[in-house]
Amino acid sequence: MDTTLRQTLHRRGLRMTPQRQLVLDAVRDLGHATPEQICAQVQSAAPAVNITTVYRTLDLLERLGMVRHTHLGHGAPTYSEQEHTHVHLVCHSCGAVTEAQTDLMDDLAARLRRECDFELDVTHVALSGRCGRCIERPSDEEEHQ
């Protein structure tokens, strides 16, 4: 199935295993998910796979450049395919994750490069705020003054 994975591994003297394939599949299927969610998905196919292996494999796949993790704000990082390149918008009111085109950030990236001498990596950290639905809703959120 995934010739790329097999080859990439082989090129580095590493082995192809069902676990590695399963973890990569799970990352792809789930879009972006935490190690635990990925583990659950993998275990639905192969219950014996240990979460330790999931952590190790995610780490490996990341070093191979096949997946990448993003910090959505709280708790655990989420993993997604490397190709999966867009900006994450996380609503810290309801937790919804939206995705936006990376070119939204082009101007900002250019300014950061020019004015702050900083090469922006658009995909690694999410933008935080409130989504449309939560703005509408009167939502007596945190600050009840």
Place this chain on the structure above:
Amino acid sequence: MDTTLRQTLHRRGLRMTPQRQLVLDAVRDLGHATPEQICAQVQSAAPAVNITTVYRTLDLLERLGMVRHTHLGHGAPTYSEQEHTHVHLVCHSCGAVTEAQTDLMDDLAARLRRECDFELDVTHVALSGRCGRCIERPSDEEEHQ
């Protein structure tokens, strides 16, 4: 010293304590720091203060709107004064944290509001990338092929 804190607490029927003052002072002194760093700072003045209290106090101060936490990327969140309002740029090569004016983000915020119906909160999550120094440096970073 900090009349504001005392008053804010009093308005909600909460009490002023030395621990609370110490934690707030530490947050201010340290700029942005993890709960553990804050705890260390507090304990340098009052060794008996427990880290549990630091967590609880940070949580409280945040609900009071006096401090705010930011996810710099990995591990623990960092706390800083509410006023301390700027964008964090984190280099994921060397870990350096730079601060930039929030108005850098104004255009992006406007576009997000218009095009994605998303109200950006500029200060909650950091932008990730590489700082000038690390771009210069040939730096045989992660992928040593």
Place this chain on the structure above:
DNA sequence: CTAAATGCAAATAATTTGCGGGGAG
């Protein structure tokens, strides 16, 4: 006095590490 705040210890949660066995090449 009384409710709120603290310290301490124990419970959780998330992630990492050490180790012995099993299997691919």
Place this chain on the structure above:
DNA sequence: CTCCCCGCAAATTATTTGCATTTAG
């Protein structure tokens, strides 16, 4: 036969919770 990889259990690290004691107001 050798080294990679896996599962398992235990170690770490970060954070939260329960409870008895203390204390600000």
